[in-house]
Amino acid sequence: MAKDNGRNSQLRQRIAQLAARMMADDGIADYGHAKRKAGRQLGITEDHCMPTNAEIEEEIRIFHEIYNSEEQPEALRQLRADALVVMQMLERFNPHLTGAVLDGTAGKHAATDIHLYAESLKDVEMFLLNLQVPYESNEKSYRTHSDKRSNDRKKVPVFTLEGPNGAIRLSVFDTNAPRNPPKSLVDGQTMNKANLANLTALIASSKIQADAV
CATH class of the missing domain: 1.10.10 (Arc Repressor Mutant, subunit A)
Known part of the structure; x- marks a missing residue:
């Protein structure tokens, strides 16, 4: 055995x-x-x-x-900088960065995941159209229960933008829906998220660390 x-x-x-x-x-x-x-x-x-x-x-x-000890940190900093620009553009929708770009495991091909919160999906769609930002529409399934054996999933609409360094996925959550934050696919706990202030501080901290090397 x-x-x-x-x-x-x-x-x-x-x-x-x-x-x-x-x-x-x-x-x-x-x-x-x-x-x-x-x-x-x-x-x-x-x-x-x-x-x-x-x-x-x-x-x-x-x-x-x-x-990837030399190229990955710089690629990660660039992906985070790209995310910051998009989040600033979409500030009215309370954007939060999540996923591999936030937790530091993103490689050069990684997609950037940003959560938005809106009363209506149409609000986000019209905002992108007015800015003439091209996008593709899709859905993403999120785990809603911390128990990994649970099949509880919630489908959320996603707008995918083509960023300068890879795809940027905007998952749109309803601000009027009951609070049930999506769970991480890694450990089943509530996803780590960073708002604009958090991401700005993270980028500044990473730059200080890089300059000190």
Whole structure:
């Protein structure tokens, strides 16, 4: 039994490492897709060998430290700067940055995720049209329950913009809806978010750290 557990642990790590590379270098944004693709490439399909999203996220951080230690911090600073510009433009919709660009795991192909809050989806749509900002409309499913076994999901409309360094996804939440913040796909807890003031401070802090190196 101990031998099997050790083997399963090794397989989980191999899948997590390959999935992390796919997400960091190949632009795959979905944890589930990355781990399934990695499993197929390695010939491993058993569910009990699949790593958690948190294990993959940790491997992404390690991957960046080993292989992208010079270019990733600068790419991350640029993505955050791009997000700041968009959030300033959309300030009336109480924008909050979330996801990989905020938590620091974003690679060069990562999409930037921003949450907006509006009384009407049309308000955001008309605002973008008036500014002649091209976009694509879609939906994104968010987890609404901290229990990872729960199937509770909420579909939210998304406007995707083409930023200077990658896609920028604007998820629009209803300000009149009951407060039920979306949960992280990594640990099931409420998503980390940064408003304009938080992001401005984060960028300033990162610049100070970079200048000190």
